Amino acid sequence: MRADDHAEDDLPSRELLERLREAEETLDAIRRGEVDAVVVHHPDGPSIYTLESADRPYRVLVEHMQEGAVTLTGEGVVLYCNQRFAALLGLTRESMIGRSVVPYLERADAMVMAALLSPGADAGRAAEVTLHRVDGQSIPVTLSAVDLPFEPGMPRLICIIATDLTHARQRSHELAATNAQLAGEMAERRSAEDRLAVALEAAGMGSWDIDLVLGAVTISRQAEGILGLDDIGAAARTLDSLALPFLANEQAEVRAAFEQAMTTGLLDFERRVRPKVEGGAHRWVHVIGRTYQRDGVPSRLVGVVSDVTERRLMETQLRQAQKMEAVGQLTGGIAHDFNNLLMVIGGSLDVLESALPEDNPKAQRFFAAAKSGVERGASLNQQLLAFSRRQDLQAQPVCVDDLLRGFATLLSRALGETVSLELPQPARRWYCRSDPHQLETAILNLAINARDAMPHGGRLTILTSLTTLTPREALAMAAEPGSYVVIRVRDSGTGMTPETAARIFDPFFTTKAMGKGTGLGLSQVYGFVRQSGGFVSVTSELGQGTTIDLCLPHTDEVASAAPSATAAPAAGDGRVLVVDDDINVREVSVAMLGALGYVTLEAGDAAQALTILARRSDIDMVFSDVIMPGEINGLDLARQIRETYPKVAVVLASGYTAQLQGDKGAPTDVEVLRKPYSRAALATALTQAKAAKS
Numbered sequence: 287m288r289a290d291d292h293a294e295d296d297l298p299s300r301e302l303l304e305r306l307r308e309a310e311e312t313l314d315a316i317r318r319g320e321v322d323a324v325v326v327h328h329p330d331g332p333s334i335y336t337l338e339s340a341d342r343p344y345r346v347l348v349e350h351m352q353e354g355a356v357t358l359t360g361e362g363v364v365l366y367c368n369q370r371f372a373a374l375l376g377l378t379r380e381s382m383i384g385r386s387v388v389p390y391l392e393r394a395d396a397m398v399m400a401a402l403l404s405p406g407a408d409a410g411r412a413a414e415v416t417l418h419r420v421d422g423q424s425i426p427v428t429l430s431a432v433d434l435p436f437e438p439g440m441p442r443l444i445c446i447i448a449t450d451l452t453h454a455r456q457r458s459h460e461l462a463a464t465n466a467q468l469a470g471e472m473a474e475r476r477s478a479e480d481r482l483a484v485a486l487e488a489a490g491m492g493s494w495d496i497d498l499v500l501g502a503v504t505i506s507r508q509a510e511g512i513l514g515l516d517d518i519g520a521a522a523r524t525l526d527s528l529a530l531p532f533l534a535n536e537q538a539e540v541r542a543a544f545e546q547a548m549t550t551g552l553l554d555f556e557r558r559v560r561p562k563v564e565g566g567a568h569r570w571v572h573v574i575g576r577t578y579q580r581d582g583v584p585s586r587l588v589g590v591v592s593d594v595t596e597r598r599l600m601e602t603q604l605r606q607a608q609k610m611e612a613v614g615q616l617t618g619g620i621a622h623d624f625n626n627l628l629m630v631i632g633g634s635l636d637v638l639e640s641a642l643p644e645d646n647p648k649a650q651r652f653f654a655a656a657k658s659g660v661e662r663g664a665s666l667n668q669q670l671l672a673f674s675r676r677q678d679l680q681a682q683p684v685c686v687d688d689l690l691r692g693f694a695t696l697l698s699r700a701l702g703e704t705v706s707l708e709l710p711q712p713a714r715r716w717y718c719r720s721d722p723h724q725l726e727t728a729i730l731n732l733a734i735n736a737r738d739a740m741p742h743g744g745r746l747t748i749l750t751s752l753t754t755l756t757p758r759e760a761l762a763m764a765a766e767p768g769s770y771v772v773i774r775v776r777d778s779g780t781g782m783t784p785e786t787a788a789r790i791f792d793p794f795f796t797t798k799a800m801g802k803g804t805g806l807g808l809s810q811v812y813g814f815v816r817q818s819g820g821f822v823s824v825t826s827e828l829g830q831g832t833t834i835d836l837c838l839p840h841t842d843e844v845a846s847a848a849p850s851a852t853a854a855p856a857a858g859d860g861r862v863l864v865v866d867d868d869i870n871v872r873e874v875s876v877a878m879l880g881a882l883g884y885v886t887l888e889a890g891d892a893a894q895a896l897t898i899l900a901r902r903s904d905i906d907m908v909f910s911d912v913i914m915p916g917e918i919n920g921l922d923l924a925r926q927i928r929e930t931y932p933k934v935a936v937v938l939a940s941g942y943t944a945q946l947q948g949d950k951g952a953p954t955d956v957e958v959l960r961k962p963y964s965r966a967a968l969a970t971a972l973t974q975a976k977a978a979k980s
């Protein structure tokens with residue numbers, strides 16, 4: 287043991303320097319660890335500080351700290367460990383001394399430990415390893431290693447502090463689990479929102495949300511589109527502005543509905559919004575919402591909006607189709623019974639005719655009137671049968687464009703000089719399956735209606751195109767899904783009120799003066815198209831003209847080469863006398879014959895016809911209606927011509943051809959044409975009648 291003395295203050299400077307030197311030597315000795323104790327002189331006596339007393343606080347700290355502390359040799363053998371380190375491994379301190387720590391490490395961690403123990407490593411190195419307790423439990427720890435100062439002759443010593451990470455790991459696991467749960471919930475919520483957005487979009491709906499306290503309105507982009515709010519701007523979004531897209535005269539009711547929803551809790555209305563484009567059609571929107579309360583006060587009004595224009599249109603179409611179906615069935619039943627009655631009456635009249643006294647002109651007049659009544663009844667019945675889809679149709683592939691072009695001259699004549707006919711070239715020559723004669727009749731009916739709707743002239747356009755019906759659209763049209771050839775007949779006429787448009791296909795519905803229209807024209811059109819498996823649609827607005835679409839099933843089959851009505855009829859030549867009391871019918875016949883190449887003359891009844899025949903010798907043929915007022919009907923006229931002018935060919939037209947067959951019927955060389963007839967049928971009848979004479 288070495289002692290150092292410190293002298294009094296008033297010593298000479300040499301002695302002072304000597305003491306300073308001694309003090310420095312003492313300090314060096316302490317630094318080198320060569321000193322065990324220091325004696326310090328105080329005025330009240332000397333104090334001794336040993337190194338042991340200097341270390342004590344550290345020892346207490348090391349013994350009681352929460353971290354494990356261990357001193358190891360370079361090979362990992364324990365020289366010292368605190369209570370906590372032994373406890374970490376589930377061992378006593380005594381049993382640890384002299385053992386290697388390596389067996390208590392996870393196999394993979396042995397390398398980590400070797401690195402911690404290796405000489406020359408960094409002073410403050412650390413690593414995470416897993417300790418294996420004797421009871422089999424695993425404990426994650428951080429090991430921080432420090433080399434002890436090397437002393438010659440002593441083994442290399444390493445001090446390690448082991449911090450138990452169990453709780454920290456657990457907490458971070460808990461935290462990670464909480465985070466994961468939170469992230470999961472957020473993802474779930476986001477995906478629920480996405481799903482809702484996708485579902486709303488798929489359903490064609492938009493959402494809106496009104497904060498009733500702040501008066502702020504939030505609207506989804508889709509809802510803006512549906513309401514046509516795009517151009518109003520976000521700043522103007524208030525509860526009141528929600529009513530603005532609706533028709534001006536309906537806005538007050540829309541506002542009232544929103545107000546009411548605050549007390550009733552529910553909002554549900556369908557109203558019309560302004561068209562998106564100037565002059566466009568109104569659209570219908572359906573608004574549904576619900577009010578939410580906070581502390582008994584309405585705080586939020588939330589809901590969806592959808593465009594239901596198409597649905598409403600389909601409902602109307604379906605109602606119309608159902609109505610027509612019902613009326614058709616009723617009419618069909620009546621027409622069938624009516625036909626039987628006419629057969630009985632007509633047949634009985636035939637039998638009675640032979641018993642008719644020839645010298646009783648009054649009885650003969652009544653008899654003729656009765657027969658003519660039967661004929662008129664039969665022709666009406668024919669249209670009723672067409673409407674109720676009970677006529678004999680001869681469906682075949684028809685090229686619509688060819689049919690229209692072959693028929694254009696006749697249509698133009700039927701339309702008169704003040705109405706121009708336009709037939710734009712279609713994109714393709716579409717074929718539909720239909721009865722060409724009935725199709726011509728239907729188009730002629732539409733053209734005559736259009737002409738009547740354009741008393742001061744105008745334009746009739748006939749366009750053809752192809753359309754495809756989806757199953758949904760097909761349901762609304764009561765038709766089959768698939769492709770249809772559309773024949774669009776558009777006029778620039780008076781148009782119709784919605785009330786008229788809703789009834790035009792009804793049998794006997796007419797707005798024309800008594801005797802001017804039967805109201806069966808469009809019934810024929812409707813019944814024929816439906817029977818052909820197609821459908822008809824009408825668009826009309828008062829003062830804006832009318833468009834009627836005939837949609838007939840499309841076919842890829844090309845019309846057969848066999849003679850068909852669509853093939854251009856043989857050009858006629860010769861002079862034909864047309865006899866008919868109905869000026870309209872006569873007009874059409876003259877137009878048809880002119881289109882076929884014949885020169886025509888006209889007579890209003892049989893007597894007039896006979897006068898013309900007596901005067902001229904250049905008449906090749908007579909084309910006459912059977913039922914006509916006056917003494918002589920068409921049949922009698924035919925008989926007289928056969929006797930007086932055997933070279934003149936005769937064609938009779940009648941709505942009830944059955945009557946013209948048999949002994950009492952038309953002479954055998956007289957051709958009979960059933961009304962309504964097509965131009966092709968007329969051409970054939972004339973050619974055959976002419977052939978019979980040559």
Ligand SMILES: Nc1ncnc2c1ncn2[C@@H]1O[C@H](COP(=O)(O)OP(=O)(O)OP(=O)(O)O)[C@@H](O)[C@H]1O
Nearest residue numbers: 735736739790796797798803804805806807808832
């Ligand atoms: N193109 C049209 N423009 C305006 N109104 C039309 C048009 N087509 C038909 N209508 C209306 O529909 C009604 C029914 O037409 P439909 O062809 O069935 O009978 P009609 O023309 O009155 O008589 P019919 O054709 O038997 O001589 C017409 O009276 C008319 O009011």
Ligand SMILES: [Mg+2]
Nearest residue numbers: 731735807808
């Ligand atoms: Mg008509």
